[in-house]
Amino acid sequence: MKFKVLLILSFFILSVALANGKIVGSIIDETGSPLTARIRIMSVQRAFLITLYTDWNGDFEIDLAQGQYEFEITKGPEYERKIIRVDVVDNKETEMKITLNRLYDLAQVGWFGGDTHMHSTYSDGRQNVEQVALACSAAGLSWAVLSDHNTIAGNDEWLSFSGKGITTIMGEEITTQIGHINALGVNQLVAWKPSATDEDIKRIFTDIASQKAVSQINHPFDLRNPFERIHVEGFDLIEIWNGAAPPIAEGLGNRESQEYWYGLLNQGKKIAAVAGSDCHDVYSSYSLLGFLPLQTVILILQRELPGSEFIEYAKNNEQILRSWVKHGLFPGTPRTYVKVPELTQENVLNALKSGKSFLTNGPLLLVDINGAEPGETVLISEKMMLNIHMMSNTPIEELRIIQSGQRVYTISLRGKTLFQCSIQIDPKDGDWILVEAFGDYPLYALTNPIYFKNR
Ligand SMILES: [Zn+2]
Ligand SMILES: [Zn+2]
Structure with a gap:
C-alpha cells in the first residue's frame, strides 16, 4: 500500500519554515558510545509532528520556531523510550546530550529483530537506500530486507551497509495484478508478468527456491492489493501483519490474514508467519493524520484515495486509526525477531522459514x-x-x-x-x-x- 501525502507534507514544510531557534544534539548509551536514534518532535502549542534521525554518529540538528516542544527519542523496543520537554528560544542555539539506556539485550540469548519488507527510491519509496539503512539502524534493527517492486537495482548499495551493524539482505517485491510476493535473499531478478496465472505464480515460487531465497505472500487480504491466488501452494512465509494497515482490528486485512493463517495451521500446514513494515517513508508523514480533526482527515483521504473503503472505515474506527498512525509507519513497525546461532543472512532466512520467530511492534x-x-x-x-x-x-x-x-x-x-x-x-x-x-x-x-x- 502507498499513500500520497502531499497535503500533509506541505503542512509539515510550512511549520519548519517558521523556524528561528536551533537545537544541536547527540545521543549516547550508558557507556558513552554514540547511538543512532529516531527523534519525533511534537509542538506543545500546535498540532504538528516532525520526525528526524541522528546521523550515523548519533548527532542531530534542527531549527524550530520559538515555543515548547516534546522530544520523543527511541531506538526500538530494547531501549528505553525517552520523552524530553524542550523550550526553543528565538535566535538561540540549545545543546542536548541525551543518554538512552538499553533495557534488554535479546542478542545475548540469540534473538535478533528485523524487517522483511521495505521500499526505497529504487521503486516507490520516498527515501534513498542510505536513508532507509539509517532509519533501520535508528529503529534498533539487527537485519533488514530491502524489497523494491520488481527490481533488485539497489542490491550493491544496500549490501554495502552491512558494515553498519545491520545485516542487510536483498529482496524483491514481485508485484503483479493478482498480488505481491516477496523474495528474501535473492541475487538475481525473479521474472514476473503483470497478469500472472497460477502457473506463473508456481514458477515464481520455484525460481525463488532455486536461488536459495525464501518466498513470502505479502498482505494477502489487503483491500487494494490482495493476493488472489492464495490457493497456489509452494510459498514459505505468509505476511499476516503488514505495517501499512493497523494490526488486530478487523476490516483492513491484517486480522483476516491472521485468521486465514490459523486455518492453514489447523489443516496441519506448518507455514511460518512474518511481520513486515512495508515502509515507503521513513519519516512516516502519514502520522500527522493522527493529530488532525476527523473532518480534515476525511477530506484528505477523499482526495488521496477517492472511492476507497478506507474512508468508510476511518469514519467508523476513528480511535483505532488515530492511535495507529500516531504510533508511526516506520522501518521495524512491525518487526520479526528470529532466533539464530549467529547473525548471518542464511541463518535469518532459515529461522524465518522454520518459524523460530515472533512478530511485534x-x-x-x-x-x-x-x-x-x-x-x-x-x-x-x-x-x-x-x-x-x-x-x-x-x-x-x-x-x-x-x-x-x-x-x-x-x-x-x-x-x-x-x-x-x-x-x-x-x-x-x-x-x-x-x-x-x-x-x-x-x-x-x-x-x-x-x-x-x-x-
Ligand atoms: Zn505490496
Ligand atoms: Zn511493499
Whole structure:
C-alpha cells in the first residue's frame, strides 16, 4: 500500500519554515558510545509532528520556531523510550546530550529483530537506500530486507551497509495484478508478468527456491492489493501483519490474514508467519493524520484515495486509526525477531522459514514449552509447561494463549513491563500453541506456534 501525502507534507514544510531557534544534539548509551536514534518532535502549542534521525554518529540538528516542544527519542523496543520537554528560544542555539539506556539485550540469548519488507527510491519509496539503512539502524534493527517492486537495482548499495551493524539482505517485491510476493535473499531478478496465472505464480515460487531465497505472500487480504491466488501452494512465509494497515482490528486485512493463517495451521500446514513494515517513508508523514480533526482527515483521504473503503472505515474506527498512525509507519513497525546461532543472512532466512520467530511492534515475547521454542514440535508428555518471558519499554496489559486457533488462557498484566510465568497446558496430537501480548493500542506481539505430536 502507498499513500500520497502531499497535503500533509506541505503542512509539515510550512511549520519548519517558521523556524528561528536551533537545537544541536547527540545521543549516547550508558557507556558513552554514540547511538543512532529516531527523534519525533511534537509542538506543545500546535498540532504538528516532525520526525528526524541522528546521523550515523548519533548527532542531530534542527531549527524550530520559538515555543515548547516534546522530544520523543527511541531506538526500538530494547531501549528505553525517552520523552524530553524542550523550550526553543528565538535566535538561540540549545545543546542536548541525551543518554538512552538499553533495557534488554535479546542478542545475548540469540534473538535478533528485523524487517522483511521495505521500499526505497529504487521503486516507490520516498527515501534513498542510505536513508532507509539509517532509519533501520535508528529503529534498533539487527537485519533488514530491502524489497523494491520488481527490481533488485539497489542490491550493491544496500549490501554495502552491512558494515553498519545491520545485516542487510536483498529482496524483491514481485508485484503483479493478482498480488505481491516477496523474495528474501535473492541475487538475481525473479521474472514476473503483470497478469500472472497460477502457473506463473508456481514458477515464481520455484525460481525463488532455486536461488536459495525464501518466498513470502505479502498482505494477502489487503483491500487494494490482495493476493488472489492464495490457493497456489509452494510459498514459505505468509505476511499476516503488514505495517501499512493497523494490526488486530478487523476490516483492513491484517486480522483476516491472521485468521486465514490459523486455518492453514489447523489443516496441519506448518507455514511460518512474518511481520513486515512495508515502509515507503521513513519519516512516516502519514502520522500527522493522527493529530488532525476527523473532518480534515476525511477530506484528505477523499482526495488521496477517492472511492476507497478506507474512508468508510476511518469514519467508523476513528480511535483505532488515530492511535495507529500516531504510533508511526516506520522501518521495524512491525518487526520479526528470529532466533539464530549467529547473525548471518542464511541463518535469518532459515529461522524465518522454520518459524523460530515472533512478530511485534513493541512487546518482546520469549516462550518455550518444555524447552521447545516457536517453530519446533514437542512430543506430548505428562507434564507440559509453557514458559513465558515478556519484556517491554511500555506498559503491557494482557497476554493470551491461543491453542489451535482458540483462546485458552488470558493473563492480566495491568501495565507491567516485565513478566515471567509458567503455565501447565494440555495439548492433543496435532495441536499448536502461540502466545499474544497486548499493550495500549496498537502495541501487540505474537509468537509463531509450537506444535505437538504424540509420542
Ligand atoms: Zn505490496
Ligand atoms: Zn511493499
